[in-house]
Amino acid sequence: MKRVLLAQIMHETNTFSILPTNEEAYRRRYLVRGAPILTQFKDTATELGGFIDAASEYGWEPLPAIAANATPSGKVTGPTWEMLKGAVLDALRENAPIDGVCLAMHGAMVTETEDDAEGALLAELRAALGPDVPIALTLDLHANVSDRMAENADFIIAYHTYPHIDQYERGRDAARLVDDVMHGRIRSTCTVARPPALDGCNHGRTQSGPMAELEAMARRFEQEDGIHVVSVQCGFGWSDVAFTGPAVAVSHDPAKAERARAILQDMIAYIWKTRADTTVRYLPLDEAMAEAKAGKPGDKPLVIADSTDNPGGGGYADTTNLLRAMIEAGIDNAAFCSIVDPEAVAKGRAAGIGATITVDLGGHTDPHFGPPIACEGVVRHLSGGDFVHDGPMWAGVAISMGPTMVLGIGGIDVIVCTNRMQTTDLQAFLSQGIDPRTRNVVAVKSSHHFRAAFEPISRKVIVADSGSLCSPVYTRFTYEKIRRPVWPLDDLPEDTPLARV
Numbered sequence: 269m270k271r272v273l274l275a276q277i278m279h280e281t282n283t284f285s286i287l288p289t290n291e292e293a294y295r296r297r298y299l300v301r302g303a304p305i306l307t308q309f310k311d312t313a314t315e316l317g318g319f320i321d322a323a324s325e326y327g328w329e330p331l332p333a334i335a336a337n338a339t340p341s342g343k344v345t346g347p348t349w350e351m352l353k354g355a356v357l358d359a360l361r362e363n364a365p366i367d368g369v370c371l372a373m374h375g376a377m378v379t380e381t382e383d384d385a386e387g388a389l390l391a392e393l394r395a396a397l398g399p400d401v402p403i404a405l406t407l408d409l410h411a412n413v414s415d416r417m418a419e420n421a422d423f424i425i426a427y428h429t430y431p432h433i434d435q436y437e438r439g440r441d442a443a444r445l446v447d448d449v450m451h452g453r454i455r456s457t458c459t460v461a462r463p464p465a466l467d468g469c470n471h472g473r474t475q476s477g478p479m480a481e482l483e484a485m486a487r488r489f490e491q492e493d494g495i496h497v498v499s500v501q502c503g504f505g506w507s508d509v510a511f512t513g514p515a516v517a518v519s520h521d522p523a524k525a526e527r528a529r530a531i532l533q534d535m536i537a538y539i540w541k542t543r544a545d546t547t548v549r550y551l552p553l554d555e556a557m558a559e560a561k562a563g564k565p566g567d568k569p570l571v572i573a574d575s576t577d578n579p580g581g582g583g584y585a586d587t588t589n590l591l592r593a594m595i596e597a598g599i600d601n602a603a604f605c606s607i608v609d610p611e612a613v614a615k616g617r618a619a620g621i622g623a624t625i626t627v628d629l630g631g632h633t634d635p636h637f638g639p640p641i642a643c644e645g646v647v648r649h650l651s652g653g654d655f656v657h658d659g660p661m662w663a664g665v666a667i668s669m670g671p672t673m674v675l676g677i678g679g680i681d682v683i684v685c686t687n688r689m690q691t692t693d694l695q696a697f698l699s700q701g702i703d704p705r706t707r708n709v710v711a712v713k714s715s716h717h718f719r720a721a722f723e724p725i726s727r728k729v730i731v732a733d734s735g736s737l738c739s740p741v742y743t744r745f746t747y748e749k750i751r752r753p754v755w756p757l758d759d760l761p762e763d764t765p766l767a768r769v
């Protein structure tokens with residue numbers, strides 16, 4: 269019976285965020301160790317769900333170490349990183365000998381002590397396991413892939429979709445490939461390349477545009493003998509580390525190194541050529557409000573993404589510019605998810621349902637992104653904020669917004685909560701007594717993931733620029749560690765040499 273270590277440590281670190289990521293931040297989302305992982309994540313639409321089903325199908329002895337996820341935020345603190353990494357390395361020692369490793373990570377995790385957390389953990393695993401034990405690493409497609417990750421993993425496998433609805437399937441891929449190596453059916457090594465770009469690939473949107481074409485190219489190359497995985501990562505630009513940006517990783521038979529390099533050249537050239545192509549326009553707030561007022565009674569909702577305050581990219585989830593614009597525009601029959609403001613929730617709980625309260629709502633983390641909104645509202649609903657996802661992304665995974673209130677401000681029902689959380693699932697509203705399908709306007713703190721659940725119920729989706737931390741205008745940030753020159757911060761000639769592969 270093959271003994272396979274399973275672990276998940278996720279974090280997308282926005283190094284420009286002032287919010288440190290500590291153990292409490294993980295506990296607010298989830299932090300599970302050991303055997304309970306096998307029951308908690310079975311039948312979930314996650315990489316772990318895929319690992320767990322594969323383990324039973326292949327007859328492995330699964331050795332679950334840790335499952336940890338925190339909403340994107342600032343750097344992971346030193347002690348928290350030691351705790352997370354230690355859980356994997358302890359499990360490795362306690363369960364030796366190990367035949368294989370399935371590891372799910374985001375790929376853009378930065379800690380106070382480590383710019384390349386994934387690479388650091390992989391290097392320690394490789395040193396402990398030696399060269400022959402297969403290690404498969406699944407990644408978010410917004411990963412920044414370092415050379416060290418490629419040097420120490422047999423396989424790098426990013427999601428194919430954004431919204432990320434194929435996490436389970438990529439977990440299955442990782443497990444299948446580890447099983448193939450453990451039984452001597454294949455061998456693998458990994459090669460990575462990146463263009464001199466901080467951003468690109470249409471920020472990873474896979475419905476159409478450059479990323480859709482890159483994924484199609486990858487699937488074609490994967491048909492070739494000895495090319496096991498072609499993994500496309502669009503990168504995560506709000507991370508000031510040397511290797512930030514789009515990258516392609518090819519996991520291949522060691523005998524196919526030359527072919528892998530040719531594939532990388534083709535794909536990197538395509539990324540470079542299309543670096544500025546985008547399928548999405550960020551609307552200024554006045555244009556967004558004009559759209560919001562254009563609906564007729566009985567229409568399906570207009571869905572507005574407060575994209576630049578997307579907690580899924582490290583946004584503070586309490587910036588107020590979009591909500592203020594909606595209040596000032598007198599938008600009616602609307603719902604907004606969410607504004608993080610624990611003090612306002614406490615005030616609402618003290619007053620009770622039906623009470624009118626006065627609050628200074630949101631805008632507390634960094635008032636540069638909009639000051640608090642001084643307003644009156646009616647407390648419409650109070651709860652602990654727990655729900656289980658039932659949409660296309662993270663189905664089956666339980667989450668908590670923490671103590672939560674619905675505050676009616678004019679015609680807008682605002683979900684005010686405690687935990688920062690991207691709005692990706694209808695249950696965020698339904699669990700609070702709001703049916704978003706009956707509203708004229710629905711605003712969500714999300715950049716793109718919301719589309720999987722909300723596009724089908726909408727008359728139209730628009731993306732607003734409220735000027736917050738996840739702005740697509742990278743020149744608004746001061747980079748110190750990124751390699752230079754790099755597009756779009758520097759003016760690079762079209763014939764710039766593309767990749768060292």
Ligand SMILES: [Zn+2]
Nearest residue numbers: 408409410432
């Ligand atoms: Zn992502």
